[in-house]
Amino acid sequence: MNLKTDVCIVGAGPGGALLAYLLAKQNISVILLERFKEVAKEFRGEHLNEEGEEILKKYGLLEKVEKLGMLRMERLEYWENGKLFKTVLPDPAIGHLGIHVPQSHLLTVLINEAKTFNEFSLMTSTTVIDLIKDNEGSVKGVKANQNGNEIFIESNLVIGADGRYSIVRKKAGIDVTVRKHGYDLLWAKIPAPIHWEPTIKMALIDGMQLSLFTQTNRFIQIGWNIPEGSFPSLIKQPFMPFIEKLIKAFPELESTVRSHIQSWRDFVLLDVHSNYAEQWGKKGVALIGDAVHTMTPTGAFGLNSAMKDADTLASVITEEKVSELELIQCSKQRKKEVARLQAIQIEKEQTFATQFVIYS
Numbered sequence: 001m002n003l004k005t006d007v008c009i010v011g012a013g014p015g016g017a018l019l020a021y022l023l024a025k026q027n028i029s030v031i032l033l034e035r036f037k038e039v040a041k042e043f044r045g046e047h048l049n050e051e052g053e054e055i056l057k058k059y060g061l062l063e064k065v066e067k068l069g070m071l072r073m074e075r076l077e078y079w080e081n082g083k084l085f086k087t088v089l090p091d092p093a094i095g096h097l098g099i100h101v102p103q104s105h106l107l108t109v110l111i112n113e114a115k116t117f118n119e120f121s122l123m124t125s126t127t128v129i130d131l132i133k134d135n136e137g138s139v140k141g142v143k144a145n146q147n148g149n150e151i152f153i154e155s156n157l158v159i160g161a162d163g164r165y166s167i168v169r170k171k172a173g174i175d176v177t178v179r180k181h182g183y184d185l186l187w188a189k190i191p192a193p194i195h196w197e198p199t200i201k202m203a204l205i206d207g208m209q210l211s212l213f214t215q216t217n218r219f220i221q222i223g224w225n226i227p228e229g230s231f232p233s234l235i236k237q238p239f240m241p242f243i244e245k246l247i248k249a250f251p252e253l254e255s256t257v258r259s260h261i262q263s264w265r266d267f268v269l270l271d272v273h274s275n276y277a278e279q280w281g282k283k284g285v286a287l288i289g290d291a292v293h294t295m296t297p298t299g300a301f302g303l304n305s306a307m308k309d310a311d312t313l314a315s316v317i318t319e320e321k322v323s324e325l326e327l328i329q330c331s332k333q334r335k336k337e338v339a340r341l342q343a344i345q346i347e348k349e350q351t352f353a354t355q356f357v358i359y360s
């Protein structure tokens with residue numbers, strides 16, 4: 001199959017889906033490609049900060065997402081040995097410490113809104129495998145695989161919004177510098193007990209961060225940092241002493257944890273790293289979100305930054321032919337901001353334990 005479009009976006013995550021909506025709204029024809037059958041997924045960054053909230057408000061999308069369900073965090077709490085010792089309240093002007101938005105709700109709204117424009121089309125179960133280039137090496141489109149069939153999509157601009165292991169970035173020959181952060185993450189989801197309030201709770205276990213994020217529809221997401229690369233040796237040890245540490249930190253969760261987390265298999269392991277690229281594009285291709293600056297979970301910046309990249313880029317893609325100069329200026333502006341956020345992530349990770357120094 002051969003198709004043609006102004007802009008071909010690879011990856012229907014928050015960055016790609018938002019950009020597709022914004023471009024279609026500007027009458028620019030756009031094809032959004034997603035390798036999975038469904039765009040709604042779990043186990044992704046789901047906390048919206050003020051920046052992401054602002055973008056959704058600007059386009060009248062926040063209330064549409066809220067109709068599907070979201071939850072504003074009321075407090076950040078620090079706990080030690082089952083006792084709360086410090087509470088951070090939101091700035092009254094903002095009114096929350098982040099909003100939990102199930103990614104399925106966010107993506108459903110973005111895709112449904114994009115579908116109201118004729119210029120938009122979505123192709124799921126479609127995996128991009130290569131870039132189409134001309135003799136000078138300029139990118140002219142993508143080659144994809146859909147259920148075993150080859151598809152060629154010709155476009156004026158290809159957007160790599162395909163996440164941390166971006167094929168678009170690799171095929172464009174853009175290098176990233178990968179940074180390890182000294183930890184990996186165990187991730188699990190349990191039902192919230194009755195009366196559990198919309199809070200983020202933190203504890204320090206053996207010098208590592210343990211976080212509880214209250215989620216929409218009465219769930220708690222557990223994020224437990226473990227030393228980088230330690231999982232294979234950790235799972236050779238008995239499970240009970242490990243999980244007892246969580247129960248000691250948050251005794252209110254004892255019965256829920258005992259019934260829902262019974263073995264190492266009840267945790268998902270996430271390999272934590274960040275990366276950044278000096279180059280955010282080449283002739284005919286631009287990268288956004290995790291494809292060009294993978295973030296760690298710290299501070300909940302990744303999804304918000306991907307959306308900000310999309311919003312900024314949409315403002316310069318106004319014609320059929322995008323000016324290369326504008327793309328470069330746009331990436332310069334975003335690069336500075338992302339470098340600042342990645343530095344904040346490192347600082348937060350390195351100073352987390354100091355939150356637990358209690359002065360008497």
Ligand SMILES: Cc1cc2nc3c(=O)[nH]c(=O)nc-3n(C[C@H](O)[C@H](O)[C@H](O)COP(=O)(O)OP(=O)(O)OC[C@H]3O[C@@H](n4cnc5c(N)ncnc54)[C@H](O)[C@@H]3O)c2cc1C
Pocket residue numbers: 010011012013014015016033034035036043044045046047048126127128129161162163164166167185187270288289290291295296297299300301302303304305306
């Ligand atoms: C454990 C964890 C918790 C996090 N928590 C937060 C948080 O609370 N708040 C926050 O802001 N950020 C958080 N983040 C970061 C956040 O998840 C990412 O920064 C964000 O999802 C990046 O969005 P994106 O659109 O750039 O890419 P992604 O969300 O990764 O989307 C990329 C899309 O491209 C598709 N794709 C990939 N390859 C291809 C291909 N070849 N062909 C077609 N499609 C393809 C993928 O299937 C995917 O749908 C967290 C990250 C982790 C690991």
